[in-house]
Amino acid sequence: MKLTHLFRGATALALFLCVMLTLYVLNVYVDIAVRTILSPGQYEEVVVERGIQVRRFASQLEDRGLVSAATHFTVAYISQYPSSSMQAGLYEINDTDTLLTLVNKIARGASLLEKITIIEGWQWKQVKQSLHAHQQFTISKDQQILEEINRDFKYTLRGGKALISLEGLLMPDTYKFKRGISDRSIVKTAVSQQVNTLMHEWESRDKTTNYATPYQALIVASLIERESGFPAEYSKIAAVILNRIRVNMPLQIDASVIYGMGRHQARLKHSDLKRDSAYNTYTRRGLPPTPIGMPSHAAIHAALHPFKFGALYYVLDGAHPYRHIFTTSFADHRAQKQVQKQRSKVHTNR
Incomplete structure (x- = not known):
């Protein structure tokens, strides 16, 4: 029981x-x-x-x-x-x-894609700051990235000469990525896009531009990008730069001087223009040694397809910010400076 x-x-x-x-x-x-x-x-x-x-x-x-x-x-x-x-x-x-x-x-690995945007005219240091703001990136040293870029593109861009800077090499655009990748991966994608754009425009370039390498065109494109905020006149800015080089005139581009100083400055002093550096286009003739920012596709196109005219000077249009008035002689340039100064006062007081 x-x-x-x-x-x-x-x-x-x-x-x-x-x-x-x-x-x-x-x-x-x-x-x-x-x-x-x-x-x-x-x-x-x-x-x-x-x-x-x-x-x-x-x-x-x-x-x-x-x-x-x-x-x-x-x-x-x-x-x-x-x-x-x-x-x-x-x-x-x-x-x-x-x-x-x-x-x-x-x-x-079906993760959300995050985004980073590279703005037209940004310098490499600004791109790097934006990359580093995304804490999910693994961060690389500039030299590491540059070595890889040289291995892939120095022959295409400079005929085998080493690239000494990442400036200008990244295409301004919005890039999507997965968290956890290296910043090197994003940079290489942006560089590949910029080089492809540059070489596509290079194939159809105006042969009278006489660039020795595609990299020289990239330098000019970066100057154009910083000089004008009005894409419709990019090709005219390109023409002035190339016309000055042909007649051995200093380019006198303030943005390049500021870049060489290593700090942003709204107004340059007279002493700044006299302080020599590789980027001082007042004390030195020809192009600076590297681009001074990241040029857009529009600026690259303009550098390789400049407007056909003989202008050597331009001054800001007093009534239309970012637009310029172009002239061939220094006398006309000085006269336009006075005219545009008055127009600017009238426009401001409206």
């Missing part, structure tokens, strides 16, 4: 444990594959850092209240992808996502 009661008790306990285990497994299954992480209308983003362990990430989800138990995410991931590490990136969680769909997103 005692054995019978004992057997019945053991059977009942076993049945109870089986039921409880079944309910637990069912609950875990529902939590992983059926129940959505968020309530309707909610949205969250999660970051998977490079090299993070599954259990550590699961704990982060639990701390944020996105999973009821960290072990559920761990079980889901390891059971589905036992030999795969998680893909670093920024991931979205929609109100229809379950733990299983999140696991699949992370395992496939």
Whole structure:
């Protein structure tokens, strides 16, 4: 009798444990594959850092209240992808996502793309600041990047001579990327785009421009970009620069002088114009040694397809900011400076 009661008790306990285990497994299954992480209308983003362990990430989800138990995410991931590490990136969680769909997103690397924009005329130091502001980048040294760029492009751009600066080499544009990549990857993409654009324009260039290398055209394009904010006149600015080079006149471009000074200055003093540097286009003739910023496609096109006229001077149009009045003689230039000065006063007082 005692054995019978004992057997019945053991059977009942076993049945109870089986039921409880079944309910637990069912609950875990529902939590992983059926129940959505968020309530309707909610949205969250999660970051998977490079090299993070599954259990550590699961704990982060639990701390944020996105999973009821960290072990559920761990079980889901390891059971589905036992030999795969998680893909670093920024991931979205929609109100229809379950733990299983999140696991699949992370395992496939279906992360959100982040963006960085390089503005026309930006200097390399500004690009670098923008890159470094994105903490998800792994940061490279300038020399590291430059060595790779030289290996790929020095023969194309300078006939084999080494590039000494990254200035001007990146195409202004918006670039999308996944979190966790190196800044070198973004830079190389932007450089490839700039070189492709430059070489495409180089093939159809006006042969009277007489550039020795595509890199010289890139330098001129950077000067154009900094001199004018009005793309419709870029080709005229290009013509003035090339006309001055032909007659051995100093370019006298303030933006180049400022670049050589290493700091932005709204107005140059007379002493600044006399302070010699490789970028002082008042004390030295010809082009500066490198571009002074990142030129746009429009500026590159203008540098290689200049307007056909003999102008050697330009002055800001007093009534239209960013536009210029072009003249051939210094006497006409001086006269226009006075005219535009008066127009500027009238325009300002309206």
